[in-house]
Amino acid sequence: MITSLLIANRGEIACRIIRTARAMGIRTIAVYSDADAQAMHVREADEAVHIGPSPARESYLVGEKIIAAAKRSGAEAIHPGYGFLSENAEFAQAVIDSGLVWVGPKASSITAMGLKDAAKKLMADAGVPVTPGYMGENQDPAFLAEQAAKIGYPVLIKAVAGGGGKGMRKVDAAADFADALASCQREAAASFGNDHVLIEKYILTPRHIEVQVFGDTHGNVVHLFERDCSLQRRHQKVIEEAPAPGMNEATRAELCAAAVRAAKAVDYVGAGTIEFIADASEGLRADRIWFMEMNTRLQVEHPVTEEITGVDLVEWQLRVASGEPIPLTQEELAINGWALEARLYAEDPARGFLPSIGMLELFQLPEHLGRVDTGVYEGAEVSPFYDPMIAKLIAHGEDREEARELLQEMLEDSAIWPVKTNSAFLIAALDHPDFVAGAVDTGLIGRDGDSLTAEPMPSEQALTNAATAMVPRSEHAGFRLNASEVRSAPFLLDGKRVDVRLHGPGAEKPAPAMLIAERGAVWQLTPWRAAGGAGGTASDGTILSPMPGKIIAVDVAAGETVSKGQKLLTLEAMKMEHSLIAPFDGIVAELNAVAGAQVEVEALLVKIEKEKA
Structure with a gap:
């Protein structure tokens, strides 16, 4: 068994890996950038190694620094988590070549599944159903337009090296194809250094169904059933669940068998996910579910599979990387109940999902109600350098409705401030009639986004x-x-x-x-009792501090004539700026405010007197 493990990642996934490794008696080593010096994963690991500046391209994405950190700390193995270098075949091979254990699939498997067109060809040869489309080498725009016409509109243009929704365009008519292709190729080249695309039939009522697979070095491959990840925003998953609503046993058997064939086709070792797209216009049917791509790593949504199977997937990863066989046979695996996961992001849905950063002065999550995977804590800073996901809330119930209600309760009992989160958006999504009915397709948020992102107000x-x-x-x-x-x-x-x-x-x-x-x-x-935007209008012209804070700007001088509504000073309190304004026309008779000074609540800051006639 591996005795020491370096986690080449950060945030909640690093903390989640540390939790299992510690339970197995494995020494853990974290890596961190400047921005993450006080991060939770650094605090929880047995040891931590600094690997560079805050930008990921100068730290978490520099494989040489991570391997050097592993060598320096005496780590025996490297776990990549997800994101960053987790699906980088060159990094995987470099880890192996350096004499370290790579907790992941073979580099050849990552390469085989890394390009969407090559992967689809490989899957078709293995008897895995693939979406109708064109995956050839000819990238001439006129030729690609001909292929799109043969497939039939609408079509989807996808970067062969794509991921995360980048380099992807839906085209509804032939007249729009040329512009969409050019745009897709530019984005693909900028994001992946490869502008080649493939074209697929666009599914009008699409559902995103994926199967968790697991292989070992002894030739065993099993599946751990399916997940439904259809609730998405701009191709990014929002809420995931297992099993998939409406999945009958016959369709499940065919789908999971196809996933196992896919994994065996690339001699897969470790945790992986085979992603399928389903045409759900007539329900889930095996003849309308097609291979989309394979993620050669642990998935963000892996906890829902763990909850319904009772399996710790990270433990399995570490055991298989140590040379052990998969702990359970296919016959020993079964579905128990239902699980849902919500991704809690530091972002403001009412303002276009803009990321929200700053200190988490209040950070309370209901761990007594369900599973909470997080990489932050109260008092931690949400950094602008990395993905804004700050936690995953996972609920497990005997059936889907019980799990849905529990997840909603978990979100409702969360309290985070002053950083904005998407919690209210997630609650609204869970309340959506189509989601309640289990009739979700990938376009739901796009259609009903306005109602889901309305700014919440207290009762x-x-x-x-x-x-x-x-x-x-x-x-x-x-x-x-x-x-x-x-x-x-x-x-x-x-x-x-x-x-x-x-x-x-x-x-x-x-x-x-x-x-x-x-x-x-x-x-x-x-x-609203002192003055202006932060304190209201004082009828006698006395401007008091509405709360303890720091004066960051004074805009008037004693004796100055001011007009009603004119800004007098700015107070910073509880991480927010508050402008205090004149309640009426008058003269600054008294000024006690000094920029940079700390003031207490009800402190007299300014006195405005009306001019004598």
Whole structure:
């Protein structure tokens, strides 16, 4: 058995590999860039080696640095995780040539499946059904246009060396083919250094079904059943599940047998995934499911397979890399229940899924409800240098509905701030009628994205509860404990004004700000009582600090004449900037604000007086 392992990756997958290796008594070595010096995987490993600057191309993608780190640390083996160098045949061979154990498939297998056109030819020869299309060497645009016409529109142009949705274009009509081809080739050349393409029949009701396979060095290959990864955004998976909804036993048997033939055709060793595309217009049928590609590594979504089979795939990888046979036979593997996984990203769906970076001042995930795989912690920084996935939430139930409801509960109980996440988007996707019915195809998010990405707002009750708790008793003059009277008061919700109905006597002391966590989203609520955009309008011209913070800019001077709405200063508090503005026309009678100074809540910052007539 391997005794020491270097993980050539970062984030949640590095932490997940460390967890299994530790349980097996294997010493673990992490590698890290400048940006990851305090990362979770560095903290959890037995040892960590610095490999370079923050950009991946200068650290995690430099195979020589990783092999040198393994040698320096005395590691016996290297596990590549997924992404980065995990499907790089040259790196795999370099690891082997250096005398280290490579926890992955043979370099020849990676090469055989690395180019989509060659892989499809190989699969067709092995009796694996492939999508109708053209995979030849002739890349003349006119010839490719002729092939597209023969296949019949719509067609899909795909870079032969592609992946991750890059170098891929759907073409609906012959008139659009030339422009789409040129665009696809440019993107393929820029992303992969190879502009060759293939053309496939575009499936109008496509479902993405994949089969987990596993091989060893003793000639054994098994499958661990299928996963459905049809819920996608721009070819990127969002929610995955196992098994696939609507899969009957006869179709499953044919599909999984084809996956095993595919793995055997390339003498596959270790964990791999055979990806298929299904025409689900008439349900899942074996004669309408075709090979798409093979991922020669562990997949992001591998936990759902682990949950329904009870198998630790990383343990299997380490045992097989150590020369052991696969621990279970095909007959010993069975499906138990249902599992779903949601990918939690640091991004803002309401703003085009823009990545969100910064410190995770609040990071709470419901590990008591299900499985949580993450590579960050409360207080960690979300870096701009790497993939924005910060966690995977995995739910297992006796059936699909139980697993779906549990995953939704896990997302609703998550609380992350001030970094934005896609949690509310994931909840909306799980609630979508088609997803509930198990009738998902890869175009669902593209069709209904607007409804799924609407910016969430807290419920009226949550706003009322938070606002009432924040306001001091002195501001509830005339209220009785059980009185029915209510009044409306202005607040700022993440920088936007909201009017909230207040109930009851309020708090003993004012709260400068409060976080509201509901249905997976978090908002900051601030009293609108000092001045302007962050503090409201003070009727007497007294501008108080709405919360503890740092003054980062002062835009006026004592004695200066100001106009209503003019910015007076900017306060940075809780990682957000708040502009305080003049409540009316007047003169700056008093100025206590100094740029760079820290201030407490309710500190007098500016006093505006109206000009005397």
